Amino acid sequence: MKPKAASASGGNTLSRRIWKARWFYLLMLPGLIYFIIYKYIPMFGLITAFQDYSPSLGFLGSPWVGLKHFKQFFGYGSFEKLFFNTLIISLQSLLWSFPAPIILALFLNEVRHSAYKRVTQTIMYLPHFLSTVVVCSIAYQLFSVDSGILNVILKSLGQEPVNILMNEASYRPLFVGLGVWQSTGWGTIIYLAALSNVDVQMYEASMLEGAGRWKQMWYITIPSILPIIMTTLVLRLGDLLDVGLEKTLLLSNAINRNVSEVFDSYVYQRGVLNGKYSFSTAVGMFKSVVGLILVVTANWLSKKLTDEDIY
């Protein structure tokens, strides 16, 4: 018995544990290789931001130019516009599409007819599953100047047609509005789940005290889902610079370019379409670094506020 016990404790050395885990390493390996090739090599590829990259010379052979591309980006005037556009559209989206699902969830929570609740929920979740292309295609059809339903109605009322699609002033409302349309219903899920955990006794007690529906909502319901609201908000702040490349590309055109161009679409335009690889990598790198800072800050904030670590 004694020698056996000794060898068993000896079996807990690192090399024995690694040998014991060999099958798990095998299972991990394909995934690990994927992350290295498609996630870590591109990170390494960021060095092209400091080069004049040419595909024929490769990541390692291209000439080094230091901060040339960053200087060009910050000095040329495009930076201010991109930063402003990205931030404005992101903040406007946040302003509308963040509170909307909370309000809708609070309302849904008040619905007492379960059939009504079920049917409306089913309908409101649907837009979430549509592709960006489908959503934008429908928008193009609804708002087009000559055949769109909006302008058909306006014309029949004797009004001037409005061109929502090719107009600087309407670009942001359109972008934000489509986001609200697509994500509000689905966004309620997380809040509804939190709401279902609220202690019913609190409502009963408050009813005895004579609190009405709106008072209950304000003093019981909202405070009890406040932690999840904060977590969601912090997460959203973390990707403040991500405004949705697909939607931007699908809704932008020569006429609204001044307000629609954001970091991601600029990188696509300059890098993929115009072949300015190193310059657009530098722009992308700036965005990634700021994004990282934002996420880390958001996580730190979340820890401070709710004691919960998101990552």
Added chain:
Amino acid sequence: MQAVSKKRFSAGDLFIYGIIGLFSLACLLPFWYVIASSLSMTPGFTISNFTLDGYRYIFSTSTLTRSLGNSFYITIAGTLVKLFFTSMMAYALSETWVPGRRLVLNLVIFTMLFSGGMIPTYFVVKGTGLMNSLWSLVIPGLISPFNLIIMKNFYQSIPAEIKESARVDGCPELTLLFKIIMPLSTATLATFGLFYAVGLWNTYMSALLYIPDSNKWPIQVLLRQIVYVSSSIGDEAAVESEVALLSTNIKMAVVLVATVPIVCLYPFLQKHFAKGIMVGAVKG
């Protein structure tokens, strides 16, 4: 609950029910517009001058069917492949005693925080020979780190006794995985399969970046081309007169065809997705 539902329908209720009703209507009406317009000579919310010309037209050439075929192929094959590799890695990472596990997990999490961005990724995709291949829509995003971590949490929640008793009986690790763990996790696999399937069916950006060959376009890219080029909006410098003449019913028929598979999956999506999102929210 009984007492609550006996309450009178107040003005506040009317307001709340009304807002919810209006928003649902706003979500539904565009769909109805698409359906009605695809079946009418003149676009609108009512079917006027019923016609199937739109559908007849889009299926008269092989362009749309080929594109649909590409999308179906990549959605089905891609979902299986992504699910296979994600669950495999998630299972391996669920064993907390494995040396180096924390390191691998941190490597995965870091990719959620920072990325090389579009251009370097583009060159890696090119370098690995995926340009113009349908697999460029799958391989560069093979494992979603978010799904991986939720799945890992799921495997971790399987009682350790199940695995231990099998191991004591001398069951090899891989047999354990396929004979015991997999059957236990069918619901989870279905949920993440649906996640991946929707993503793949709706894929647009990757195809725009990696597939210049129009024969290999998935449906979303073709749809974009049909709707945008023919609306003479966007950056298309030369609008071909032939395409410009496409009528609304044709465009709406394509929108509908690109949406129908999602709508068919919808009952499953709604049920499982809501569950999946909650698992993520609780365990994140």
